[in-house]
Amino acid sequence: MTVGHLPFAVRRPAADQPTSRGGGFIRRTFGTVLLLVIFAAIAWSYFSQPKSAQPACPNPGQPCVVPPRQPTGAPALHLGTVWQSSELGFAVEYSPSEWQAGDQDARGIRLDLAPQAVSGMGFDGGQVLAIVRGVPSSEASPEQLVTQEVDLLRQNVPDIEVDAQPAHAILGPEIGYQPGIGKVYAGTTDGSAGGAIPVSASILASTDGRISTMFVLVVVDPGAGSPDGTLLDAARHVGDSLVNAVTWPAP
Amino acid sequence: MTAVALVSTLFPHLARRDVDSFRFALFGAALLLVVLVLAGLHPVALVAAAVVVPLLMGLYVIAVDLYEDEPRLVLLATIVWGVAAGLIVGVLIRRFVPAEPATVLGPGAGNVVRIAPLVIRGVVLTLAEGVVMIAGPLVLLRHRKFNDVLDGATFAMIAAVSYVGARLLTDAVPLLSSGLQPGGATLPWVLRVLSAGILTPVLAGGLMGGLGGALWLRYRAPVRDRAALGAIGQPFVAAVVAAAGFIVAAVARLALPQAIAAAVLAVVAVLAVLWLRRVIHVGLVEEAIEAVESGQLVCANCGRTTSRGRFCGECGVALRALPKGRSARTRSPDAPEGTP
Numbered sequence: 001m002t003v004g005h006l007p008f009a010v011r012r013p014a015a016d017q018p019t020s021r022g023g024g025f026i027r028r029t030f031g032t033v034l035l036l037v038i039f040a041a042i043a044w045s046y047f048s049q050p051k052s053a054q055p056a057c058p059n060p061g062q063p064c065v066v067p068p069r070q071p072t073g074a075p076a077l078h079l080g081t082v083w084q085s086s087e088l089g090f091a092v093e094y095s096p097s098e099w100q101a102g103d104q105d106a107r108g109i110r111l112d113l114a115p116q117a118v119s120g121m122g123f124d125g126g127q128v129l130a131i132v133r134g135v136p137s138s139e140a141s142p143e144q145l146v147t148q149e150v151d152l153l154r155q156n157v158p159d160i161e162v163d164a165q166p167a168h169a170i171l172g173p174e175i176g177y178q179p180g181i182g183k184v185y186a187g188t189t190d191g192s193a194g195g196a197i198p199v200s201a202s203i204l205a206s207t208d209g210r211i212s213t214m215f216v217l218v219v220v221d222p223g224a225g226s227p228d229g230t231l232l233d234a235a236r237h238v239g240d241s242l243v244n245a246v247t248w249p250a251p
Numbered sequence: 252m253t254a255v256a257l258v259s260t261l262f263p264h265l266a267r268r269d270v271d272s273f274r275f276a277l278f279g280a281a282l283l284l285v286v287l288v289l290a291g292l293h294p295v296a297l298v299a300a301a302v303v304v305p306l307l308m309g310l311y312v313i314a315v316d317l318y319e320d321e322p323r324l325v326l327l328a329t330i331v332w333g334v335a336a337g338l339i340v341g342v343l344i345r346r347f348v349p350a351e352p353a354t355v356l357g358p359g360a361g362n363v364v365r366i367a368p369l370v371i372r373g374v375v376l377t378l379a380e381g382v383v384m385i386a387g388p389l390v391l392l393r394h395r396k397f398n399d400v401l402d403g404a405t406f407a408m409i410a411a412v413s414y415v416g417a418r419l420l421t422d423a424v425p426l427l428s429s430g431l432q433p434g435g436a437t438l439p440w441v442l443r444v445l446s447a448g449i450l451t452p453v454l455a456g457g458l459m460g461g462l463g464g465a466l467w468l469r470y471r472a473p474v475r476d477r478a479a480l481g482a483i484g485q486p487f488v489a490a491v492v493a494a495a496g497f498i499v500a501a502v503a504r505l506a507l508p509q510a511i512a513a514a515v516l517a518v519v520a521v522l523a524v525l526w527l528r529r530v531i532h533v534g535l536v537e538e539a540i541e542a543v544e545s546g547q548l549v550c551a552n553c554g555r556t557t558s559r560g561r562f563c564g565e566c567g568v569a570l571r572a573l574p575k576g577r578s579a580r581t582r583s584p585d586a587p588e589g590t591p
Binding site: 024025026027029030031033034037038041042044045046048049124125127155158159160161163164186187188190191192193194195196197198221223 | 269272273275276279280283287292293294295297298299301302303306307310314341344345346348349372376415418419421422423424425426427428429430431433434435436437439440442443446447451504505508509
C-alpha cells in the first residue's frame, strides 16, 4: 500500500494470514542451513585441533622422567609461605606471588594460581587451582581419595571422564617425593551462556602408612594457548614444583 | 492442565499449515542434536544448538510476511541487534569474568559455596544481559506505527532468542579446537545441549516477550486494553518477574547439579511460555478488534473506497482535514465497490 507514493506499512488481519512461502521452503531452508552449520563446525574443529604432542625426550633411550630425590638430612630452606595441616602435620610451601591461599581447614588448603601469574605466562584466560588435602590412612586409601575427589568434581564437571591421552599421563606420580598413584581426568564445566568450558584435573594421591595425602591440579580451559604452549603444560610445570614442596610429618 | 503449545507461542502469526513445518523442524533439530551427542561430536552439537531456535525465528520472520511494504527490515534489524549484542557481550564476559562456578572444590571432602560468583554472575551479569536484550526493542517503542502488544512481544522475543543464540556461540566455538570428539560422558552432554539450545532460548524468549508485551500494552496499546493482563501487564511488575525468572535460572545453573538445574530451567521456561501465551492472546484479540473497527469508507475528496485511517489510501488527503460538509461516508465492508 502507498500513501502519496510513499510506502506505508499495513498489517493484515492476523487470524488468516497466508504465508509467502510454503512449509516445504521452511523445512528445506532450515535443514540446509543447519547442515551447513554442522559441516562448518566439523571442518573448523578438524582444522583447529592441536596435533598430538610428543613428550620431549632429547636423547633416545634416556628415561623421560627421573624425579630428583630430596637430599636427606639437609635443613629445610623456606623461600615461600608454608601452610601446615594443624591436624595431620603435613605441610606445603608455596610462592605467595604465584599462588593465592583460598579456603582452608585443619586438613587441607586450596591454592589458586594468581591471575597475574597466568597472564605473566602469556595466557589471556583460564584458571589454575590446586588442592592439597590429607586424611588419616584409616579413613581413606589413596585410591579412595581419588574416587571421592572425582565425585566432588562431577558436581561442576558433569561429564568428567578419564583422560586417556598418552601425552597427558602422569609418569612417576609422587607427592613430596613419596610414590603414589596419579590419574588424569577431563571434562567440561558450564559456560556462562550454558555452553561448555574444558576442564582438566590431575589427581595424585599417596600415603606414608599414617596419613593419605592428595594433590589435585585443576586447569580450566587447558587448551588456551600461548607461543610457548598450552595452559595445561604451563600449569603442570608450576604444579610440579608445588607437589614437590609437600613435606610429610616426621615419623 | 492446558497444554503448552510451544511452536504457536513462539511463532504467533504462523498459519496453521506452517505450524506443522515449524514443529517438525524444532523437534527434528532436537533429535539431530541428540544424535550428534551420541556420536561424540559434543562441540559440534553445541554449535548447532546455538543456531536452531534463532534460525527458526529468522525463517518465521520471512514466512509470515507481517508487514506488506516495510517487510522484514525492522524484524531483521532486531535479530541483528540480538546477535551483535550477544557476540560482543559473550566475548567480553569470556575475557573478563572468571568461569568459576558458585560451588568450587574446597580443601575438605566437600564443595564450597561462594557468594561472590553467585552475586556477580547469577544476579549482576544476568540483569545486565537482560537490559542489553531489551534495549534494542525499546528503540522501537518510540515508533507509533508499532502500536500493538503483539509488536512488543515479537520484537523482544526475537531479540532475546537471537541474543542467547549468539551468547552460546561464543561459548561453543572455542570448544571446537578441543577436537571433534573430545570425550566426556554422554548423558550430561545431552542435558547440556538441549538445555542450552532449546530450553534457554525458550525461557529467554518467553520472559522477554512477556516484558515487551507489557511495555507495549502500557505505552502503545489502546487505553481500554491496559488492564487486560492484570498486574503482570504493568511494566515494573513485568520487569521484576522477568528478572526473577532469569536470576532463578542462572543461579540454578551456577549452584545446583546439572540435572536439577535443567529441571529448574524447564519449569521456569514453561512458566515463561504460559506468560507469553497470555500476552499473545491479548495481542491477537487486540488485532481482531482493530480489523473489525477499521472498516472502510468512501473518501469525500476522490470518491473512492479506502480503509478508515488518517489518510485516504487513494488520493492521500488527510480525511479529518476535509470540510465538515464533505466528510467521508462510512461504508460497510460487505457493500460492493462504489456503494455508499
